[in-house]
Amino acid sequence: MSSKEAKTRTKILEATWKLMEQNQGQGVRMSDIAKSAGVSRQAVYLHFESRVDLMNATTKYVDEVLGLDERLQCVSDAPSATKALELFIEVWGNYIPEIYGLSKALLAVRDTDEAASKAWDECMSCLRNASRDIVEGLNQSKVLSSQWTNDAAGDLLWTMLSVQNWEQLINDCGWSQTQYVDGMTKMIQASILD
Amino acid sequence: MSSKEAKTRTKILEATWKLMEQNQGQGVRMSDIAKSAGVSRQAVYLHFESRVDLMNATTKYVDEVLGLDERLQCVSDAPSATKALELFIEVWGNYIPEIYGLSKALLAVRDTDEAASKAWDECMSCLRNASRDIVEGLNQSKVLSSQWTNDAAGDLLWTMLSVQNWEQLINDCGWSQTQYVDGMTKMIQASILD
DNA sequence: TTCTTTGCTTGACATTGTGTCAAGTGTATC
DNA sequence: GATACACTTGACACAATGTCAAGCAAAGAA
Missing domain, CATH: 1.10.10 (Arc Repressor Mutant, subunit A)
Structure with missing residues (x-):
C-alpha cells in the first residue's frame, strides 16, 4: 500500500x-x-528533508491545486492586447490573497536559503514570463508607450504586481481588494500604455 | 565617566x-x-534589552547619522511641485542603498515582533508623509491626474518607492541605480501626473 | 499461519542562538 | 582605602530544528 x-x-x-x-x-x-x-x-x-524542503514542496502542491496557469488561460484568449493586460492584472491580483500566507513564509526564508530562493524564483518566473508576453503583445499592437523597452516595461509590470506591493496597499494603506485591482490597473495602464 | x-x-x-x-x-x-x-x-x-531593541536603536541611530530629513530639505525648496516630485524620487532612491542591509533585517523581524514593526512604521511614516506632501503640492498646482484622490496617489507613490521594489528591480531585474531612479521617475510621472 | 517489509511512533539526544544570572575584575572618584 | 560603576566571565534555561535507534502494527509473501 x-x-x-x-x-x-x-x-x-x-x-x-x-x-x-x-x-x-x-x-x-x-x-x-x-x-x-x-x-x-x-x-x-x-x-x-527539512523545513525548507517542506515549504518548497507545499509551494509546488499549492501551485498545482490552484492552477495559476489555467487561470491565466483566459488572458491568452483575450480579444486584444490591452484587454489581456486588464485581465492579467485582475486574475493575478485576485490570486495573491489565496497564496499570501505561503508567500510570506517562503519570502521570509528566501534570504537565508538557496533552495527556498530557487523555489520562489521558479514560482515567480511564471508571472514574469506572463508579464513579458503581455508587454510583447502590447508592443505588437503598437500601444506600448515609446519610453520603455520591452524588457524595462516587463520588469516594471512584474514589479508593480509583486506580493509585497499588494500587502502594502491592502495592509498598510487599507485598500480593499477591488480598490487594489482597479488602482493597479489604472496605474499600470497610465505608465506603460501610449 | x-x-x-x-x-x-x-x-x-x-x-x-x-x-x-x-x-x-x-x-x-x-x-x-x-x-x-x-x-x-x-x-x-x-x-x-534584546536583539529587536538593538535593531530599533540602530535604525534610529542610522537615521540620525544619515539624516534623511535634511536630505529631503532640498525637496521642500524645489521651485515647482513637479520638480519636487523628481527630487523626492532621486533623494529617496539614492538613500535606499545606504540603508538596505538594515532595512532587510528590520523587515525580516517585522512580522514576528510588534516593536520592530513600530520602529519600521515610524521610519516609513517619514517617507509616507513626504509622499503625501508631494501629492498635495501637485494637486494644488493642478498637475495631479484627475483619476486619483490625494490619498490614493499618496499611497501609490509611497508603495512604488518601497525598498522591496528597489530590491526587486536592482537584484532580480539587474537594473543599475541610475536606471532605477530614471525608470521610477518616468513611471511615477506617467501614472500620477496629468 | 508465520515471516518480512513498510510506514509510522516514541523518546532521547545534539545543536544553535537568544536571553538570564551571579560572581568577579579593573578603574576612576570620593 | 572604600565605593560605585562599566564591563567580563562562565554557567545556565529555553525553544526550535534536525538526528538516531528501537519498537510497533498492519499489509503482503512464504
Whole structure:
C-alpha cells in the first residue's frame, strides 16, 4: 500500500498550507504541522528533508491545486492586447490573497536559503514570463508607450504586481481588494500604455 | 565617566550597522556584533534589552547619522511641485542603498515582533508623509491626474518607492541605480501626473 | 499461519542562538 | 582605602530544528 505513503504526504502538505495561511506564514513550527496533520513530528521528516524542503514542496502542491496557469488561460484568449493586460492584472491580483500566507513564509526564508530562493524564483518566473508576453503583445499592437523597452516595461509590470506591493496597499494603506485591482490597473495602464 | 558608557553604546550601534550592511541583514548574531564591537556578548545586553531593541536603536541611530530629513530639505525648496516630485524620487532612491542591509533585517523581524514593526512604521511614516506632501503640492498646482484622490496617489507613490521594489528591480531585474531612479521617475510621472 | 517489509511512533539526544544570572575584575572618584 | 560603576566571565534555561535507534502494527509473501 504505497498509497498510504502518498496519503500521509498529502495530509502534511495540506496541513502546512492551512497553517501557513492561518498564521500568515509566521510562527508555524514543525510540531504544529505534524499535530495538525495527525502524524508524529518525525513522520514529517520521513517525508521531507527539512523545513525548507517542506515549504518548497507545499509551494509546488499549492501551485498545482490552484492552477495559476489555467487561470491565466483566459488572458491568452483575450480579444486584444490591452484587454489581456486588464485581465492579467485582475486574475493575478485576485490570486495573491489565496497564496499570501505561503508567500510570506517562503519570502521570509528566501534570504537565508538557496533552495527556498530557487523555489520562489521558479514560482515567480511564471508571472514574469506572463508579464513579458503581455508587454510583447502590447508592443505588437503598437500601444506600448515609446519610453520603455520591452524588457524595462516587463520588469516594471512584474514589479508593480509583486506580493509585497499588494500587502502594502491592502495592509498598510487599507485598500480593499477591488480598490487594489482597479488602482493597479489604472496605474499600470497610465505608465506603460501610449 | 558616563561618557564611557555612551562610547560603548555607540561602538555597538556602529558594529551592528556595519555587520547588517555587510551581510544584508542576514545571519548576524548577537555574538558577532559583540565581537565586532570589541565587547563581551553580555555587554550588549547591558545596553539593549534584546536583539529587536538593538535593531530599533540602530535604525534610529542610522537615521540620525544619515539624516534623511535634511536630505529631503532640498525637496521642500524645489521651485515647482513637479520638480519636487523628481527630487523626492532621486533623494529617496539614492538613500535606499545606504540603508538596505538594515532595512532587510528590520523587515525580516517585522512580522514576528510588534516593536520592530513600530520602529519600521515610524521610519516609513517619514517617507509616507513626504509622499503625501508631494501629492498635495501637485494637486494644488493642478498637475495631479484627475483619476486619483490625494490619498490614493499618496499611497501609490509611497508603495512604488518601497525598498522591496528597489530590491526587486536592482537584484532580480539587474537594473543599475541610475536606471532605477530614471525608470521610477518616468513611471511615477506617467501614472500620477496629468 | 508465520515471516518480512513498510510506514509510522516514541523518546532521547545534539545543536544553535537568544536571553538570564551571579560572581568577579579593573578603574576612576570620593 | 572604600565605593560605585562599566564591563567580563562562565554557567545556565529555553525553544526550535534536525538526528538516531528501537519498537510497533498492519499489509503482503512464504
